[in-house]
Amino acid sequence: MFTRERRKPGLWVVIPAYNEAGAIGGVLRGLRERLPRVVVVDDGSSDRTGEIALESGAVVVRHAINLGQGAALQTGIDYALARKASHVCTFDADGQHDPASIAALEAALASSGADVALGSRFLVSAPQMPALRRVTLRAAVALTRLQTGLQLTDAHNGLRLFTRDAAERIRIHQPGMAHASEILAAIAREPLRYVEVPARVAYTAYSLGKGQGVTNSVKILFDLMYAAWTR
Amino acid sequence: MIGSILLFAIIVFGMYVASHRLGGLQLLGALGLLGVGIAFVVWPNAAQWAAERVGVGRGADLVIYFAIVGGLFAVANFYFRFKRQEQQLIAIVREQALRNARLR
Numbered sequence: 001m002f003t004r005e006r007r008k009p010g011l012w013v014v015i016p017a018y019n020e021a022g023a024i025g026g027v028l029r030g031l032r033e034r035l036p037r038v039v040v041v042d043d044g045s046s047d048r049t050g051e052i053a054l055e056s057g058a059v060v061v062r063h064a065i066n067l068g069q070g071a072a073l074q075t076g077i078d079y080a081l082a083r084k085a086s087h088v089c090t091f092d093a094d095g096q097h098d099p100a101s102i103a104a105l106e107a108a109l110a111s112s113g114a115d116v117a118l119g120s121r122f123l124v125s126a127p128q129m130p131a132l133r134r135v136t137l138r139a140a141v142a143l144t145r146l147q148t149g150l151q152l153t154d155a156h157n158g159l160r161l162f163t164r165d166a167a168e169r170i171r172i173h174q175p176g177m178a179h180a181s182e183i184l185a186a187i188a189r190e191p192l193r194y195v196e197v198p199a200r201v202a203y204t205a206y207s208l209g210k211g212q213g214v215t216n217s218v219k220i221l222f223d224l225m226y227a228a229w230t231r
Numbered sequence: 232m233i234g235s236i237l238l239f240a241i242i243v244f245g246m247y248v249a250s251h252r253l254g255g256l257q258l259l260g261a262l263g264l265l266g267v268g269i270a271f272v273v274w275p276n277a278a279q280w281a282a283e284r285v286g287v288g289r290g291a292d293l294v295i296y297f298a299i300v301g302g303l304f305a306v307a308n309f310y311f312r313f314k315r316q317e318q319q320l321i322a323i324v325r326e327q328a329l330r331n332a333r334l335r
Contacts, residue, residue: 041328061332063324075325079332175321226314 006059011106011161012037012085014076015058016069017093021047023206028056030099031091039079040093041072049093070179074172081167088167092158094206101199105161108197115166115192118152119159119199128203136217144181147224148188152196156180159199166192177216178223237272241265257308264301 013031017024017040024040031038038058042050044066054060061079063072073090080088087109089102097119105117121129121137129137137156144155160183162170170186172179187194248261271278271294278290287293 059332061328063328065320065324067321067324071321071325075328078325078329082329082333173318175317 006037006083009084009086010037011035011087011089011102012039012080012083013089013091013102014073014080015040015053015091015093016043016072016076017041017045017049017053018043018066018069018072019045019047019049020093021045021049021052023095024049024093025052025056027091027093027095028053028058031102032057034099035102037080037083037085039076039083041076041079043067043069043072068175068179069177070172070182071175073179077162077167077170077172081164085167086164087161088164089161090158095204096201097159098200098202101159101197102161104197104199105159108195109161109163112195113193114195115163116187116194117161118154118194118196119157120152120154120196121157121199121201122153123196123198124200129201130203140181140217140220143221144184147181148184150184150188150194152184154196155184157199157201166190174223174227176219176223178220178227181220181224182227234272234275238269241268241272244268260301260304267297 013035015024015027015038020027028038028040040050040053040058040060042053042060042062044063050060050062059079061075063075076090077088087106089105091097091102101119105119108114108117122141137154140155141152144150144152156177158180169190169192170183172182174182186192245265248258248265271290276290278294280290282288282290282293285293287296
C-alpha cells in the first residue's frame with residue numbers, strides 16, 4: 001500500500017474532508033505532482049470523498065461518523081507523525097488553496113527558523129473575497145489578537161505548515177471549526193515561533209458554499225467560550 | 232383531585248430518579264425538589280407562606296422561579312454531560328480510524 005516515497009521521513013500533507021467528492025480529486029491531482037505523502041481524513045462523508053481520494057493515490061483515514069474539522073485534523077496529524085513526518089502541512093479539501101503555496105511555506109520556515117508557517121489571505125490582494133466574508137474574517141483576526149496576543153493578519157486560514165516538534169506540541173481538542181483559534185492559542189502558549197506567508201485563495205462558488213458563513217462564526221465564538229470556561 | 236394527580240406525578244418522578252444512577256449532588260438536588268414538591272401539594276398554603284417570607288408576594292410566582300432555576304441547572308447538567316460524552320466518542324472514532332489505517 002505504501003510506496004517507497006511514503007516510508008521516508010518528509011513533509012506530509014493533511015487534508016480533512018467532509019463531503020468533498022466534487023473537489024477532492026482535483027486538489028489531490030494538483031498536490032501529488034510534487035508531494036507524494038498526502039493523507040486525507042474522510043470525516044464520515046456520505047458521498048464518494050474517501051473512494052475518490054484513494055483512487056487519486058492518497059492515504060485515506062476514515063472516521064466512522066462525522067466529527068468535525070478539528071477532530072479530522074488531529075487524526076491526520078497523528079497519522080503523519082506516526083509515519084515519521086518531518087513536517088506537517090494542513091490543507092483544505094475544497095480547492096481554495098494553491099498547492100504552490102506549500103513551497104512558499106517551506107521556504108519561509110527554512111529561512112526564518114520558525115516552528116510554524118501560517119498562510120494569510122490578507123497579505124495578498126484578494127479582490128474576489130466577498131465583502132461580508134472580509135468583515136467576518138477581520139473580526140476573527142481582531143478577536144484572535146486580543147485573545148492570544150499574536151500579531152496576525154489572518155485567523156481562520158486552513159493552510160499551515162508545522163515542524164514535527166510543533167505538530168507534536170499542538171493538540172486540537174475542539175472538534176468543530178473553533179480549532180483554528182485553538183491552534184493559534186497553542187502557538188501563543190507554548191510559545192512557538194511563527195511566520196505568516198502570503199497565500200492566495202481561490203474563491204469559487206463551490207468553496208464559498210463550503211466555507212464558514214457568518215452564522216457559523218457565532219457557533220465558533222460559543223465553542224471558544226465553552227472551552228475557556230471549562231478549562 | 233388535582234392534589235392526588237400531582238402527588239402521583241411527584242411519586243413517579245421520585246421513582247424515576249431512584250431508578251437512575253445520579254451523582255451525589257444531583258441526587259441531593261432531585262430529592263430536595265421532590266420534598267418541596269410534596270410539601271407544596273400537601274400544604275397548598277406553604278408556597279404562599281414561603282413566598283411572603285422571601286418577599287415574592289405570590290406562592291405561584293415562587294414556584295415558577297424555582298422551576299426556572301431548576302430547569303436551567305438541568306439543561307446545564309445535560310449540556311456538560313453531552314460535551315464529556317462527545318469527547319469520549321471522538322476519542323473512540325479517532326482511535327478506530329487510525330487503527331484501521333495502520334492495518335491497511
